[in-house]
Amino acid sequence: MFASIVSYGLAVGAVYALIGITYNVMFSASRVFSFTAGMLGMLGGVLGALFIGKLGLPAIVGLVLVLACGAVLGLVTELVTVRPVLKSIEQHLYVLSTLAFALMVQQFVAVEWGTEAQPFPRLIAIGPGWLDQQFWLPMLACAVTIVGLELLYRKTLIGRAFLAIAEDSYAARALGLPETQLRMASFALAGVIGTLAGFTGAEMLLAFFGNQSILNFYGFVPVALGGMGSNRGAVVGGLALGLFQQAANFLVGGIFAAVAVFAVFIIVLLLRPEGLAGGSAARRV
Amino acid sequence: MSITRRKVLAGSAVGAASLASGLAAPAIAANEPIKIGYLPALTGPSSSTGIGINRGTVLAVDEINAAGGIDGRKIELIVRDTQSDPTKAVNAVAELTQRQKVAIIFGPLNSGEALAATPLIARDKVPMLHPCWVDELIDVKKYPMAFRIAPTNTQVGGGANYYVVDVLKLKKVAVISDTTGYGTASVNTYVPMLKAKGAEVVYTNHVDAANPDLKPELLRMQSAGAQAIMPWSVNAGFLSRILNTRGAMGWDVPVVGQTTLGSGQTKALLDKPENWNKVYSNNFRQVCFAGGKLPARAEEFVDRLKKAKVEMGDTLLWWIALGWDGAKMMGETLKAAGPKADDIVAHWNKTKDWPGVYGTVTWTPEQHNGFPDTEVVMCEVNSLKDGAFNLAPGYAV
Numbered sequence: 239m240f241a242s243i244v245s246y247g248l249a250v251g252a253v254y255a256l257i258g259i260t261y262n263v264m265f266s267a268s269r270v271f272s273f274t275a276g277m278l279g280m281l282g283g284v285l286g287a288l289f290i291g292k293l294g295l296p297a298i299v300g301l302v303l304v305l306a307c308g309a310v311l312g313l314v315t316e317l318v319t320v321r322p323v324l325k326s327i328e329q330h331l332y333v334l335s336t337l338a339f340a341l342m343v344q345q346f347v348a349v350e351w352g353t354e355a356q357p358f359p360r361l362i363a364i365g366p367g368w369l370d371q372q373f374w375l376p377m378l379a380c381a382v383t384i385v386g387l388e389l390l391y392r393k394t395l396i397g398r399a400f401l402a403i404a405e406d407s408y409a410a411r412a413l414g415l416p417e418t419q420l421r422m423a424s425f426a427l428a429g430v431i432g433t434l435a436g437f438t439g440a441e442m443l444l445a446f447f448g449n450q451s452i453l454n455f456y457g458f459v460p461v462a463l464g465g466m467g468s469n470r471g472a473v474v475g476g477l478a479l480g481l482f483q484q485a486a487n488f489l490v491g492g493i494f495a496a497v498a499v500f501a502v503f504i505i506v507l508l509l510r511p512e513g514l515a516g517g518s519a520a521r522r523v
Numbered sequence: 524m525s526i527t528r529r530k531v532l533a534g535s536a537v538g539a540a541s542l543a544s545g546l547a548a549p550a551i552a553a554n555e556p557i558k559i560g561y562l563p564a565l566t567g568p569s570s571s572t573g574i575g576i577n578r579g580t581v582l583a584v585d586e587i588n589a590a591g592g593i594d595g596r597k598i599e600l601i602v603r604d605t606q607s608d609p610t611k612a613v614n615a616v617a618e619l620t621q622r623q624k625v626a627i628i629f630g631p632l633n634s635g636e637a638l639a640a641t642p643l644i645a646r647d648k649v650p651m652l653h654p655c656w657v658d659e660l661i662d663v664k665k666y667p668m669a670f671r672i673a674p675t676n677t678q679v680g681g682g683a684n685y686y687v688v689d690v691l692k693l694k695k696v697a698v699i700s701d702t703t704g705y706g707t708a709s710v711n712t713y714v715p716m717l718k719a720k721g722a723e724v725v726y727t728n729h730v731d732a733a734n735p736d737l738k739p740e741l742l743r744m745q746s747a748g749a750q751a752i753m754p755w756s757v758n759a760g761f762l763s764r765i766l767n768t769r770g771a772m773g774w775d776v777p778v779v780g781q782t783t784l785g786s787g788q789t790k791a792l793l794d795k796p797e798n799w800n801k802v803y804s805n806n807f808r809q810v811c812f813a814g815g816k817l818p819a820r821a822e823e824f825v826d827r828l829k830k831a832k833v834e835m836g837d838t839l840l841w842w843i844a845l846g847w848d849g850a851k852m853m854g855e856t857l858k859a860a861g862p863k864a865d866d867i868v869a870h871w872n873k874t875k876d877w878p879g880v881y882g883t884v885t886w887t888p889e890q891h892n893g894f895p896d897t898e899v900v901m902c903e904v905n906s907l908k909d910g911a912f913n914l915a916p917g918y919a920v
Contacts (some may be wrong), residue, residue, distance in 0.1 A: 239742070318829045355760030355787040442735045444760050444792065452733045488739040493702055493726040 243484045249373045249442060252329065252380035253279070253481020256435030257457025258464065258472030259383060260428045264315075266404035267424030268324065270332045274315045275432055276338040276454025278308055280447060282436020283358055284351050287445035291359045304437050305430045309395050312429025315339060316422050340450065349445045355446035372441035379438040384432055384473055400424060456483075459503055465513030475513075556592075556599035557862050559584075559853055560619035560649070562630035563641065567607025573593045573611065573632045575838035576654060579846025580629065582831055587854040598854060599626055605636045612636035612715065613643060620647035621861075623629055626862040629849050634660075641666055650867040654845050662890045670871050671885050672848055674894040678757075679805050680713040682899030683779050685752045686803065688720045690901075690917040691777065695725045697749035699734035699740060701756040709755035709781075725749050732761040737768045745774060758782045761794035770798035785904030785912065799905040803915040807904035809882055810841045811914045824880045825909065828869060840910035841881055848879035 262274040270430045285307055289300035319335035362371045373401040377478050390397040403420050436443075436453070459479050464471020479499065486498040540610040561580065563573035580600070588597045600833065601623050603615035612631045619625045620643075627650045628698050631637045634657040644651045656679060661671050674682070687693050698714055700706030707729055714724050725747040729868040730740055744752060754765055760782055769776065771794070778801065783789060785804040793799055810821050824844060828835055831845065860870035874893065879886040884893035902912035 241740055242736070249733065265533075322574055355763075355792065357792050380726065442737075443733075446760060481795070483737065487736065488742075489735065491739055491743060492730050495734070 245486035247374045247481035249376045251477035252376035253439035253471045255476025258460035260432035261461045263428040267421045272336040274340045276450045278432025279436035279453035280450035282433035283440030283445040286437045287358045297361045308429035308433030311511040312425035316425035344450045358440035375438040404518040558625040560625035560628035561602045563632045564607040565604040574652040575842030576846035579843040580850045583847045583850030593857045595852035609636045609639035612640045616640045616643045670891045686901040688722045693750040695750045697726040698753045732758045737764045752778045759788035766798045767794045779803045798861045802904045803901040808898040810899045835910040844881035848881045
């Protein structure tokens with residue numbers, strides 16, 4: 239039982255954490271909380287099953303194509319749903335525009351791909367048990383992503399420019415940083431991370447159009463738990479959520495597992511509204 | 524243009540003339556086709572059933588017309604694709620009853636659309652034939668002109684319960700469902716029925732179908748001493764996870780339940796083919812192989828399908844048979860009772876042991892659910908051949 243809680247919990251938690259990071263990357267660059275994160279996760283699984291399972295492409299080609307599609311969708315999201323509403327961001331119109339775009343894509347997938355869950359091909363034939371790809375692949379993807387982002391943000395100029403935009407977009411623009419291009423790059427990066435989450439988690443979650451709403455929902459929890467914009471917080475929050483959800487699955491089961499998860503979520507937010515890892519940020523004026 | 528008195532008079536004359544020719548219509552109508560309204564879902568997410576049923580319906584109507592129709596009048600099938608959308612079904616009903624003035628409506632073929640359309644068809648007083656299972660569709664007080672040639676959900680659950688308790692002689696049962704309306708309603712209906720049969724329901728739960736790991740649920744069933752698992756869901760992902768988890772645990776427990784257990788979508792999601800062993804899904808005695816042979820009516824029907832070159836490999840025999848039975852029933856009724864609504868209903872109310880390919884139908888003025896309990900059986904899901912399955916082990920052949 240313990241092994242099952244840890245393996246499944248960490249694997250699902252890693253997918254949630256990656257979706258949380260997807261939210262964060264888009265949010266940092268634009269102050270827009272884009273609800274396309276779950277859509278990207280869902281598409282990672284569906285497109286992966288399409289390219290590798292249906293069209294028979296090699297796994298690595300399939301992965302690259304999926305991530306490329308994610309990047310393109312990220313750019314489209316920025317162009318179609320974010321840029322037009324940035325002027326009136328205080329009115330939170332982007333919530334509607336990003337959600338509407340995500341729902342349109344989901345309906346399209348339902349019509350073209352079908353409403354039944356479909357299998358995701360096994361890429362690496364080891365297992366069963368702990369060595370099964372469905373457990374370690376999402377964890378590996380999560381580790382690679384978080385290390386990659388840390389290196390990007392700390393070691394490269396473009397990464398520092400991302401941070402500058404996230405910190406204060408007016409000041410960054412005043413310093414001559416190309417805000418629009420950086421925002422587009424962030425959305426493309428988020429597209430890659432979101433589809434990677436879906437791709438690596440798809441053997442467990444299957445290639446299913448309905449995963450969009452689940453990932454939107456459970457991917458949001460680590461962001462709220464870890465603090466908006468904090469990627470490390472999202473990883474800790476995501477893994478904790480996965481472990482807790484799986485433990486609740488074992489201990490109470492049925493629909494009560496979901497109730498337990500959200501009860502804890504509400505309690506944490508009541509006690510620490512800024513999130514477990516978030517601090518109250520002071521802004522110099 | 525100004526309206527003059529002369530124009531009004533001329534218009535009235537034309538109107539009167541057309542009215543007069545309308546009054547003379549019955550003499551002409553004797554050769555006009557008899558219209559039957561037909562509401563399949565041929566596109567959209569729930570269309571696989573509709574496509575299968577449609578093959579049988581079209582074949583039967585073609586056969587009736589080729590043999591001269593109903594006393595010289597052809598049957599005209601007015602088909603409106605509901606696209607698996609209740610709103611479209613409702614719009615189509617208005618057209619069929621009010622504009623096309625059809626004699627009978629067959630369908631809608633899916634429950635969601637049927638629930639929306641039935642009250643409207645009843646209001647417009649058109650006889651209707653149901654192929655759907657939802658119990659509420661038949662109510663002789665509310666919908667006195669609606670008849671069903673298929674089993675009800677209660678009969679379907681009863682058939683599964685009968686198999687577990689009376690055929691397999693298992694007394695400790697675990698019943699689970701997903702959290703959809705269908706799943707929870709099924710569990711709430713079937714668990715008391717199981718208990719009334721003397722079975723002990725050792726575990727029952729509603730589970731989120733998106734939950735990727737069902738091992739906790741199956742471990743709980745196992746430790747509760749379950750001898751059979753009865754899952755009620757139409758979600759292939761959920762059902763395949765139950766079967767895969769059972770396989771990974773090496774637990775040799777039979778899984779007995781709804782038809783989706785045996786669907787191609789469920790099969791595609793299995794980790795290995797053996798996970799489909801000892802899985803029994805609902806089916807119907809008249810269209811199942813028993814001892815390697817189909818019953819006589821079905822065998823004759825399969826020959827007919829082969830002769831007409833109707834594709835069977837990508838659908839289910841019982842779907843085609845259901846469509847064929849529906850059209851055949853309507854054709855025979857129109858021949859015996861004519862196209863008037865009250866005559867059709869009176870004829871149907873006296874139907875006894877009508878020998879359909881899909882099922883043997885009996886209706887009375889008090890009971891418009893026509894399918895016999897004894898013909899709702901379970902089949903082996905891994906035995907699909909030419910659209911039909913083997914009867915599950917244990918039944919008297």
